[in-house]
Amino acid sequence: MELDDRKKRVLQAIVDDYVATNEPVGSKSLIERHDFRVSSATLRNDMAELERLGFIEKPHTSAGRIPSDRGYREYVDSLMKIDTLSPKEQEEIESNISGTVDEAAELIKSATHTLSEATGFVSLSMSPRLRKSFLKQIKILMIEPGKALVVLVLSAGVVKDKIVRIPNFFTDEQMIKLSGAIEKNLTGKALDEITFVTVETAAKDTEIPNPLLKQVLYEAYTAIKQADQLSIYLEGEHKMLAYPDFGSLGRARDLLGTLSDSGMVAGYVNEMENLATSTGKKDSYMIRIGQEITLEGLDDCSFITATYNMGDTVSGNIGVIGPKRMDYSRVISKMDFVKKKLNEELKKLT
């Protein structure tokens, strides 16, 4: 079912007007605000058809129309045109992201912050998926008897550390020897290539009595595995309260409650990303609208994500969550620009 040209224009106009005013759009106001050159009765017929097809709906009998999820979907898929940012907007974003930060995590955080500020919505970032990154350095430092620090330096400027327990009588020299051996054998390996066996093998020629060794190796292995755990960073949750779309406190509570469970949100983003990768759909951004989002309380939201890259093998996501009644074009172009800048800056770090 293809929409004819005028119906497309009508749907587009309804979305635009509704986004701008937050009022259901009637046939008469459409005529007033747009140059349709037909009468309101004609639009009424078109609108009835659009409703029959599921693109728009009525809050109640005697109100105007609002876009349905499907209407928004059609809008973002084929109707809207993405405009470019003004130099001023670009500069604002640029000045916030570029900087003197030396750690990737900081950079990503500041991009997330910028994104929230620029859009006025909730923004988020997922930590890079480090499975494919490789070990540049691994050191195990004795802190005190029974305690050591494992420090991992990964490609792309990422540093992780973890305090681990070790047998009390493990000595300094033993640790230095062990650390050297592990480093020598594991450096250059991708995280997902490293198994417990790999670590054990790496330590084989250290001549440290086995029972002692095993626990330390296990802790080191855990530290390595833990490094590629996904984490999420959310910002600007409170901004959602400013939108009348979540008028009732109940809805707002559900929404913020869900967002506060960052593990759940992270899981969802990850799922979306995997789905997109596996189905080969790789636009520069991904949108989920309203009911398409399976998280509780986000029925009135849209969720837009994009992928940033650190080097060739490592990537993560940034994203925006706002009311589905949002100016998609602006938000997407802003996110796109933030992503671009973030990628550039990340490149400088490697």
Next chain:
Amino acid sequence: MELDDRKKRVLQAIVDDYVATNEPVGSKSLIERHDFRVSSATLRNDMAELERLGFIEKPHTSAGRIPSDRGYREYVDSLMKIDTLSPKEQEEIESNISGTVDEAAELIKSATHTLSEATGFVSLSMSPRLRKSFLKQIKILMIEPGKALVVLVLSAGVVKDKIVRIPNFFTDEQMIKLSGAIEKNLTGKALDEITFVTVETAAKDTEIPNPLLKQVLYEAYTAIKQADQLSIYLEGEHKMLAYPDFGSLGRARDLLGTLSDSGMVAGYVNEMENLATSTGKKDSYMIRIGQEITLEGLDDCSFITATYNMGDTVSGNIGVIGPKRMDYSRVISKMDFVKKKLNEELKKLT
């Protein structure tokens, strides 16, 4: 102006009832719910007096009374009695905090989480004030030309690291030598004893050409100074939406907006802590009620903090922010218990 016994009981009953019901309390319902053995008219006289003294107020002429900030203040200062937790409550908290965590930061986070869960309010923790902690280890590791990692191990199980830029042609050996020299000379020093001069002196006998050295030392110094920056962790902000006390979306927005500025909240907590220390008032907890809180949007909140300790010299704060119409006794006893458990667990780490 001392209140007579019955007036105290009346005030106490008003606070208790109001906290329980969220309804302004009238003389009649007071009689019904409590065993005053006088008539409602008598209580009306008492209430008029309490109002004249500023302990209670009327939302409007024909409503009951609600406690004023001053009323709550009197209540927490001299009327309430803090009850102990049931074994079940204790166990719930205990099982959440004690655990196998090896890093202090993790432990503090989990205590904060537990606190929010147990009270149903926003909870927060401030990172330990590390000025007085001492360096157990400091290592500078080369990552690649132009980049190094400074790792600090502080007393009380705290590890900090920071990537720093260094001159490109700084070599591996130079770094090892430098790292050793700095470590040898700075270990055991408290963070606030370390100045740039100290660091420079520590590196004096390395025989590395001066112009090179200076930048690295400065970066190392920065890393050290940065380690004692305060940070704050907030949790459960969305829970505030569940309380009718913040009925209007506007108020809720102000509140969450303020809480989202964690720097500001951290500054306020720090200020409170300093004030308490300097005036010598050292209760096991501190309370700020309503207007006493100078943060915007927290007029209807109370802010309760306590201090946790890591070793003899290092401490930080945990706290709760809830509606001022809260069950102070329960909240305080819970916070107190969380604090106690946290202190115990922190002790195990050192």
Next chain:
DNA sequence: GATTAGCACTCTTCTCTTCCGAGTGCCAAC
């Protein structure tokens, strides 16, 4: 002097009704 009963008064809240207007769907005409 403190306490009490009684009563007039105040003010919010809830419900019911009415009214208005924006918007619709449909029909007949163009």
Next chain:
DNA sequence: GTTGGCACTCGGAAGAGAAGAGTGCTAATC
């Protein structure tokens, strides 16, 4: 296919009571 016209629907605003909870005050009582 498009248009003008018109009856109809429904939500929201505005207003009018009525109910109810609570107060302050006065005069009587302990």
